[in-house]
Amino acid sequence: MPEGSEPLLEVHDLVVRYGAATALDGVDLAVGRAEMVALVGPNGAGKTTLLDTVSGLVAPAAGRIELRGRLAQVPEGRRLFPEMTVEDNLRLGAWRVRDRRVGPVYELFPHLVELRRRKAGSLSCGEQQMVAVGRALMGQPDLLAVDELSLGLAPQIVDTLAEHLQDLNRRSGMAILLVEQNARLALDICSRAYVIEAGRIALTGPSEQLRNSPAVQAAYLGGAYEA
Amino acid sequence: MTLFLQYLAAGIASGSTFALVATGFVVIYRVTGVINFAQGVFAVLGGFLAYSLLQAGVAHGLAESLAVLITAAIGLVVGLVALGRRGTPPLASLIVTLGLAIFSYAVVITTWGDHPISYEGLSGLLAIGGVSMQRQYVLIVGAAVVTFLALALLFGRTYLGMALTACSSDQRAARLMGIDVWRMGLLAFAVGGGLGGLAGVLLTPLQPVQFDSDVGIAVNGFAAAIFGGLVRPVTAFAGGLVLGVAEAMVAGYYRSSYETAIALAVMLALMLWQASRRAPSEE
Ligand SMILES: Nc1ncnc2c1ncn2[C@@H]1O[C@H](COP(=O)(O)OP(=O)(O)OP(=O)(O)O)[C@@H](O)[C@H]1O
C-alpha cells in the first residue's frame, strides 16, 4: 500500500455472524487508493460476506469499517434485473449519483451499444458480466468490488474483462478489490492479495510473494506456478 | 340480448373495481413480497371516508378524491406497521396485515357503526349502441383505465418506477445500487392503499359497504391478482374483468348469492393450476 496516504478502505477485526454461525472472524483488510487487491479463498470462506458487509448489506457483529469514498459492487452471479433492458440496468446503477448518462460505459464497452434495448436476461454470460461491471461503474465508485469476475465465463472473455479492469485502474485510478476463484488470474492482475479461509485471513502479501508460497501453490494454483 | 349486454356492462364495472383491488395486491406484493390482507380494508375505508366527507357537505368529486388520498396515507401507515424494522420477513408482515384488517373492524364500528352505508354516485343512464347503462359504470371503467395507464407509465417509464421494479426483481441487487428497499415498500403500500380506496369510493354507490365488506372485496381482488401470479398487473387487470363478468352472469341468470362462491372456486382452481405448474421446477 502506498505509504503516507490513508487507505480508501480499512476493515478492522470484523466479525459477522449468520445466526449462530460465524462467517467472518476477526478480519483485517485494507485497500489503498488506486490499488488492485485480490481476495482469494475456498468456497464458503466468507469472501462474499466480506464484500456484502463492506457494501452495507450485512451488519457486522463487531469490528470497524472505514470507507473513504464510494464503493460499488459487481455481485456474484452478476444479478442483473433480467426483465429490464441493458440501458435501464445501467441507469439504475446511478441511483446514488446525479449523473445518469450511460455514454461513458458505452465507450468502455462499445459492444453494449447494440444491446442497449435488449432485455438483460437474454444476454450471454459474458455480455451480462459487462453490463454488471458497467452498472457498477455508473455509481462512479472510487472502489470497485468485483465478486467472482470469471464465474461461468469463457477464458477469452475473462481476459478481456480483466484487461478492462486493469485499464480502469490505470487510467482513472479506480481501486479494485477482486474476489476470485481463479487465483492465478487474481494474482496476475492484482499487486497485493489476501487469502481467506474459514472466515479468517490466512495469508496476505504482495502477489509475487504469495504466488511463490508453497501453501498457496498447492491450494490455489494447482501445483507449481508457471509464469 | 340487451339483458346480456346489461349484465356484461355491470360485470365490467364491478370487474374494474376488482381490477383496482387486484392491482393494489400486485404492487405491494411485487415490491415487498407481502400479501396484504388489509387490501379490502382500504376499499371499505375509502367508501366510509367518502361517505362522511359527503355528509359534511364536501362536493362530489372532491370528497371522493380526498378519500382516496387519505386511504393512500393509511396505506403508508399500514406499510410502516407491517414492514416494521428493515429486514422483517414478508411472512411476519403478512400476519401483521391480517391483524390490522381485524383491528380495522373495531375502528370502523366505533367510528361509523355496524350498518351498511352508501351514497349517490353519478346518476342517470348513458346509452351506448342501444344499451343503456348507468353513468356510474362508465365512470368506474374510465377511472380504472386511467389509473391503470398511470401505473403503467410510473412503472414502465419513470426512474422511480424502475427502482420499484428493481426491488421486486432482485432485492439484493437493488440494495447494492443503493435503493432503499424498505422505503420503496412503504411507497408501494401507499399506492396500494390509494388503489384500494379508489375501488371502494367507486363501488360504494353500487353496493353498500359495511365494516366487514373487506373480505368479499379482497377475495375478488385476490382472485383477480392470482390470474397474473400476483406479479403481473396487466393479467391481474384482465383477471378482474373476467371475474366481474362471470359473477354478473351468474348473478343475472342464476343467483346472486353464488357470486363469492364463484370467485373462490376460480381462485382455488387457479392456485391449484399454478401450483401444479410450479411444482416440478422447484428443487
Ligand atoms: N445469508 C446467509 N445466511 C446464513 N449463512 C450464510 C449466508 N450467506 C452465507 N452464509 C454462510 O457463510 C459462510 C460464508 O459464505 P460466503 O458466501 O461469504 O462465502 P464465499 O467465500 O463467498 O463462498 P463462494 O466461493 O462459494 O462464493 C458460508 O458458510 C455460508 O454458508
Ligand SMILES: [Mg+2]
Ligand atoms: Mg461468494
